[in-house]
Amino acid sequence: MLGEEHSLAHDFPDYEDVIDQLKESDERFAKENRYYQSLDKQIRVLEMNNSPIDDLSMHQLKQERSELKDALYRRLVEARH
Template identity: 55%
Template sequence: MLGEDHSLIVDFPELETEIQKLMQSDTEFAQENKKYTQLDKEIRSLELRNAPIDDDEMHRMKSERAFLKDALYKKLTSS
């Protein structure tokens, strides 16, 4: 669905405690989560405005978001 929020807490509510813990104790996790959240907001904004960028750029942004999300999820589930 276009414009959907993909923040970690929304997508992984069962990991909310772990997300909050890592945000406080792991600066690398916090920085990567901030980058992920900003990219997700940018993608949502573009989608809601009918993506005023070319398809290749949107695909690149979504691929980067997926890569960041996978890395963050791996860190969440391995700690």
């Protein structure tokens, strides 16, 4: 769906406490999370403006967001255990 939010807290509500903990205690996680949020916002804005970039560029942005989200999720799972 166009313009849909993909924040970590939105997509992984069961990990909200872990997300908050890592943002406070792990600078690398916090930095990557900020970048992920920025990338997600950029994609949402482009989608809401009828994607004023070429399809390949949009695909690359979405691929980068997906890979980063997977990496952040793995860190959440590791931190919980």
